[in-house]
Amino acid sequence: MSTELNFTKAALTSLEVPPKGKRCYYRDTRQKGLIVQQTSTGRLTFYVYRWVQGKPERIRVGDFPDMSIDQARRKAQEIMGEIAQGKNPNDTKRSLRQEMTLGELFTTYLDRHARQHKKTWEEDQGQFDRYLSDWKQRRLQTIKRVDIQKRHSQIGEEHGIYAANRTLALLSVLFNKAVDWGWEGGNPALGIKRFREKSRERFLQPDELPRFFQALAKEPNITIRDYVLLSLLTGARKSNILEMRWSEVNLERSTWFIPDTKNGTSQTVPLVPEAAELLQVRKESAESEWVFPGAGKTGHLVEPKKAWAKILERAGLTDLRLHDLRRSLGSWQAATGASLSIIGKSLNHKNVNTTSIYARLNIDPVRQSMEKAVEAMFATMAPPSVESDGSEPGPSDIAGS
Numbered sequence: 001m002s003t004e005l006n007f008t009k010a011a012l013t014s015l016e017v018p019p020k021g022k023r024c025y026y027r028d029t030r031q032k033g034l035i036v037q038q039t040s041t042g043r044l045t046f047y048v049y050r051w052v053q054g055k056p057e058r059i060r061v062g063d064f065p066d067m068s069i070d071q072a073r074r075k076a077q078e079i080m081g082e083i084a085q086g087k088n089p090n091d092t093k094r095s096l097r098q099e100m101t102l103g104e105l106f107t108t109y110l111d112r113h114a115r116q117h118k119k120t121w122e123e124d125q126g127q128f129d130r131y132l133s134d135w136k137q138r139r140l141q142t143i144k145r146v147d148i149q150k151r152h153s154q155i156g157e158e159h160g161i162y163a164a165n166r167t168l169a170l171l172s173v174l175f176n177k178a179v180d181w182g183w184e185g186g187n188p189a190l191g192i193k194r195f196r197e198k199s200r201e202r203f204l205q206p207d208e209l210p211r212f213f214q215a216l217a218k219e220p221n222i223t224i225r226d227y228v229l230l231s232l233l234t235g236a237r238k239s240n241i242l243e244m245r246w247s248e249v250n251l252e253r254s255t256w257f258i259p260d261t262k263n264g265t266s267q268t269v270p271l272v273p274e275a276a277e278l279l280q281v282r283k284e285s286a287e288s289e290w291v292f293p294g295a296g297k298t299g300h301l302v303e304p305k306k307a308w309a310k311i312l313e314r315a316g317l318t319d320l321r322l323h324d325l326r327r328s329l330g331s332w333q334a335a336t337g338a339s340l341s342i343i344g345k346s347l348n349h350k351n352v353n354t355t356s357i358y359a360r361l362n363i364d365p366v367r368q369s370m371e372k373a374v375e376a377m378f379a380t381m382a383p384p385s386v387e388s389d390g391s392e393p394g395p396s397d398i399a400g401s
């Protein structure tokens with residue numbers, strides 16, 4: 001059953017959401033054949049509902065409010081014109097979807113969704129290239145649940161449970177999008193059990209920090225050495241540090257303004273004295289807009305995986321990732337008495353339960369907490385030798401040479 005309604009923005013946005021598992025349909029009083037479907041999640045989708053070649057057809061037009069009412073009416077007129085000519089628009093869609101390959105679907109996913117809405121779309125690209133590239137030419141209808149189960153298990157055995165679960169999640173998203181775009185084959189990845197994961201709690205321990213600092217001081221590439229040290233001193237995400245620009249750095253205020261983070265928000269990072277000192281030295285010889293310039297097409301440094309592996313080898317450390325430096329700052333803040341809200345503000349964590357608390361914090365207690373944590377980390381270094389000048393160890397012992 002459907003109800004007649006003059007489609008207006010006010011009318012559609014004020015519709016009562018149906019009970020869970022139910023759907024409601026409304027017919028536009030101005031455009032023949034145009035209906036809107038409302039699900040229990042509140043989603044509104046325009047369709048043209050007509051009898052075509054002796055059977056009822058529901059032809060998807062678009063989602064509201066991404067598609068305006070006027071756009072939906074114009075599109076409905078075009079569809080009605082095709083039907084009048086004896087064509088069935090759904091037949092064309094079905095044939096296209098049936099012939100689509102996984103590679104074509106992934107490209108469509110990148111173009112229509114990921115690049116526009118995901119800051120981490122390049123991770124999806126890497127995941128697809130590493131674990132699904134041999135499926136590029138496979139038609140969607142040939143990929144069955146058992147195929148995905150086998151691939152999930154294979155990746156888990158050869159590359160680890162985290163890589164396997166991320167690949168399974170990507171496949172599920174791809175097929176969900178295909179369904180949204182008209183694919184009628186369903187999602188074969190639904191219901192496949194993921195491997196149980198443990199939350200990662202790795203951070204630099206007191207006995208590891210001296211070895212880490214010593215190994216880092218021996219890194220011959222100054223740009224990489226400074227990048228790694230700043231990762232620890234700021235707790236910022238690696239992508240933000242790699243893309244750090246001088247225009248974002250205010251050395252007079254000792255702050256770094258990140259205009260756009262993974263959370264979709266901006267962030268002002270307090271620069272502890274050790275971080276400000278490092279940046280001041282780099283600024284004096286800077287010739288690029290990037291704080292950490294690189295030779296590649298991006299113009300800035302990319303993740304130095306080989307150099308990082310050598311640093312860990314020199315330090316005798318295992319199972320430590322660059323992202324663990326971010327966790328290390330937070331852990332040392334906690335160890336030196338910082339509250340969870342201060343740590344969350346420092347690391348720009350987005351938590352709906354504490355967002356209101358973060359909003360009331362100014363930068364001073366965050367800076368004080370970060371400085372206290374950094375001082376504690378540097379205090380793990382060996383005391384000055386008799387031959388030294390007696391000063392406390394600091395970043396200049398690592399980055400200023």
